[in-house]
Amino acid sequence: MSKKLDDKYIKMDESKQDTLKLRHTAEHVLHTAMQKLYPNLKKAMGPATDEGFYFDFDLDDKVTEADFPAIEKEMARIIKSESKMVRREIEADEAKKIFAGNPYKMEWVEEIAGRGEKFSTYQMTLPNGKVIDEDLCSGPHLDSVSEIGAFKLLSVAGAYWHGDEKNKMLTRIYGTAFATQEELDKYMWQLDEAKKRDHRKLGKEMDLFSFSDLVGSGLPLYSPKGAFVRRKLTEFVESVQAAQGYYQVWTPQIAKADLFKTSGHYDKYKGDMFRVVSNYSDEEMFLKPMNCPQHTQIYAAQPRSYRDLPLRLTDFAMLYRDEKPGELSGLGRVRSFSQDDCHIFCREDQVDVEIDVALQMTKKVMDTFGFKYKYRLSTRDVDHPEKYLGDPAVWDRVEKWAVEIMERNNIPYYDGPGEAAFYAPKMDLVATDALGREWQLSTLQIDYVMPERFNLVYTDQNGEQKHPVMLHRAILGSAERAMMVLIEHYAGAFPVWLSPIQVTALPVSEKTMAYSEKIVKELKEKGLRVELNSDADSLGKKIRNAEASKVPYMLILGEKEAESGQVSVRARGQKDLGSMSLSDFAEKVIKEDKERSV
RNA sequence: GCCACCUUAGCUCAGUUGGCUAGAGCGCCAAUUUUGUAAAUUGGAAGUCCUGAGUUCGAAUCUCAGAGGUGGCUCCA
Numbered sequence: 001m002s003k004k005l006d007d008k009y010i011k012m013d014e015s016k017q018d019t020l021k022l023r024h025t026a027e028h029v030l031h032t033a034m035q036k037l038y039p040n041l042k043k044a045m046g047p048a049t050d051e052g053f054y055f056d057f058d059l060d061d062k063v064t065e066a067d068f069p070a071i072e073k074e075m076a077r078i079i080k081s082e083s084k085m086v087r088r089e090i091e092a093d094e095a096k097k098i099f100a101g102n103p104y105k106m107e108w109v110e111e112i113a114g115r116g117e118k119f120s121t122y123q124m125t126l127p128n129g130k131v132i133d134e135d136l137c138s139g140p141h142l143d144s145v146s147e148i149g150a151f152k153l154l155s156v157a158g159a160y161w162h163g164d165e166k167n168k169m170l171t172r173i174y175g176t177a178f179a180t181q182e183e184l185d186k187y188m189w190q191l192d193e194a195k196k197r198d199h200r201k202l203g204k205e206m207d208l209f210s211f212s213d214l215v216g217s218g219l220p221l222y223s224p225k226g227a228f229v230r231r232k233l234t235e236f237v238e239s240v241q242a243a244q245g246y247y248q249v250w251t252p253q254i255a256k257a258d259l260f261k262t263s264g265h266y267d268k269y270k271g272d273m274f275r276v277v278s279n280y281s282d283e284e285m286f287l288k289p290m291n292c293p294q295h296t297q298i299y300a301a302q303p304r305s306y307r308d309l310p311l312r313l314t315d316f317a318m319l320y321r322d323e324k325p326g327e328l329s330g331l332g333r334v335r336s337f338s339q340d341d342c343h344i345f346c347r348e349d350q351v352d353v354e355i356d357v358a359l360q361m362t363k364k365v366m367d368t369f370g371f372k373y374k375y376r377l378s379t380r381d382v383d384h385p386e387k388y389l390g391d392p393a394v395w396d397r398v399e400k401w402a403v404e405i406m407e408r409n410n411i412p413y414y415d416g417p418g419e420a421a422f423y424a425p426k427m428d429l430v431a432t433d434a435l436g437r438e439w440q441l442s443t444l445q446i447d448y449v450m451p452e453r454f455n456l457v458y459t460d461q462n463g464e465q466k467h468p469v470m471l472h473r474a475i476l477g478s479a480e481r482a483m484m485v486l487i488e489h490y491a492g493a494f495p496v497w498l499s500p501i502q503v504t505a506l507p508v509s510e511k512t513m514a515y516s517e518k519i520v521k522e523l524k525e526k527g528l529r530v531e532l533n534s535d536a537d538s539l540g541k542k543i544r545n546a547e548a549s550k551v552p553y554m555l556i557l558g559e560k561e562a563e564s565g566q567v568s569v570r571a572r573g574q575k576d577l578g579s580m581s582l583s584d585f586a587e588k589v590i591k592e593d594k595e596r597s598v
Numbered sequence: 599g600c601c602a603c604c605u606u607a608g609c610u611c612a613g614u615u616g617g618c619u620a621g622a623g624c625g626c627c628a629a630u631u632u633u634g635u636a637a638a639u640u641g642g643a644a645g646u647c648c649u650g651a652g653u654u655c656g657a658a659u660c661u662c663a664g665a666g667g668u669g670g671c672u673c674c675a
């Protein structure tokens with residue numbers, strides 16, 4: 001975590017420490033139980049995590065969720081035994097003896113011995129002093145396993161030793177643990193709620209998007225309603241950008257390999273780009289996986305003076321990346337997508353102002369959706385300098401610069417070592433949604449590498465040629481990812497301005513069908529997105545369907561309304577707003593439609 | 599790409615050791631009902647049981663291969 005972050009965060013970290021201790025201890029209870037049930041297994045390793053804990057086992061038996069009750073029963077027995085977690089410091093020789101039959105543990109032992117560090121183990125010790133498990137572990141742990149108030153095993157999955165697919169596949173068991181049953185119940189409720197909000201489920205139910213085996217995996221097809229939401233999101237960002245002197249450009253879906261060779265993407269990502277073949281030339285071409293290289297060529301299309309800068313180019317073009325099949329998932333990871341992309345070419349002395357404006361625009365958009373957020377400062381992996389292009393001195397400067405920018409703008413941030421792009425460090429926005437889940441959306445990068453590689457220049461006041469700085473910036477990140485996050489954030493109940501259908505008119509019976517048609521026509525003329533439910537269903541059924549579709553407003557139109565010339569309004573979520581005139585209702589909806597803080 | 603699991607009507611799913619002329623609810627269509635704030639009644643249509651090959655007298659069910667999906671791993675410009 002970061003040095004900065006305010007006091008609240010630091011305090012949270014302390015209570016987090018207690019939770020981590022508890023989960024770490026629960027993890028020992030898990031592998032102690034597993035050893036009893038599967039005597040031939042070899043323990044690999046496992047940590048406590050933000051959500052719970054997991055442990056990797058090397059075992060011949062197949063473990064499935066059907067085995068969880070038996071394992072949980074054994075775990076409960078151990079917790080009830082009131083065993084103590086006893087720390088022991090030992091020498092290398094003894095460690096080697098204890099873990100001789102376990103190649104995973106031996107690997108650790110060798111590594112720790114290599115660093116000349118001390119060994120510590122934790123013994124699961126019954127009140128009568130009998131040791132039922134000993135594991136190489138630096139701790140810390142709870143003193144007694146009985147402090148684990150509530151736990152649950154969640155899932156089982158395969159995982160490679162050290163995450164390397166050349167190694168043996170181990171069995172990973174996930175679980176979670178809390179100090180109290182209430183906390184566990186709350187967590188399980190959240191999991192359940194997240195499942196209900198799953199954008200893949202809602203996307204189908206609400207007819208927003210679909211996939212086709214014939215079109216291909218990871219290639220989303222938006223139906224009219226989904227296309228509407230997607231378009232509305234990009235229009236929103238576009239309107240925010242246009243107000244700040246950003247200009248939209250239009251660029252092709254393909255480009256020659258030379259472009260990506262110059263940018264460095266070819267060397268780095270060739271295997272993840274779709275190759276395009278021409279019938280008439282041998283030129284190697286690719287579907288573009290990002291916009292930056294093409295935007296450099298718009299900059300390069302004419303001579304630039306220091307007076308022309310900054311040049312702010314935005315682009316919503318479709319991008320294509322040949323992701324591995326196992327990595328695709330709903331709209332969260334796709335092979336065709338678009339970013340709300342922007343590249344700002346500016347002088348070094350303009351960078352701070354441009355960034356502050358970009359951060360303010362981002363704040364406006366995040367506030368509109370009600371996202372709290374912080375930034376991750378994504379820096380180089382210090383152990384692998386070869387992964388990055390450009391002058392290390394410039395990297396050092398820019399990485400420090402990012403900290404100043406966060407401080408200046410009073411934005412909470414934390415460090416993300418090894419998360420930088422190959423050409424620049426990143427300031428990545430991590431938003432927290434309605435369920436407390438975190439998603440990476442925006443990104444902001446100060447790039448000295450691309451302008452140099454493409455030899456972009458401008459003429460300064462003294463007639464000298466200089467490289468501009470290139471800022472890369474996205475607010476929502478990608479439209480598809482934003483769709484996913486917003487569908488789940490709102491649980492499908494979009495605000496009025498994002499709703500494909502804002503109002504459903506419900507005639508009480510066929511007698512008021514003509515009146516309903518008139519109302520619908522008038523609202524459409526006022527620019528509202530209205531639908532008429534002319535099904536032969538009962539009113540109750542129509543309301544039920546309207547609620548299920550998450551439409552913000554329902555108009556109940558019966559003989560009462562036809563006579564008075566008014567409409568009865570029901571807002572989604574069982575809110576009866578009574579009757580009002582059509583113009584009052586239209587005004588109300590139009591006001592909400594404009595509510596987003598553009 | 600690797601590991602595990604999954605794929606039956608538009609959707610959600612049932613289908614017992616291979617015997618199926620493959621079922622249910624919702625949805626859809628039709629008729630009756632003309633409905634007042636979260637599900638009217640009755641009837642009907644609808645399936646290359648993901649695809650291909652194999653085993654078998656016989657395959658939704660077993661085997662192999664492929665496609666797609668889910669949960670992980672790895673990756674994410």
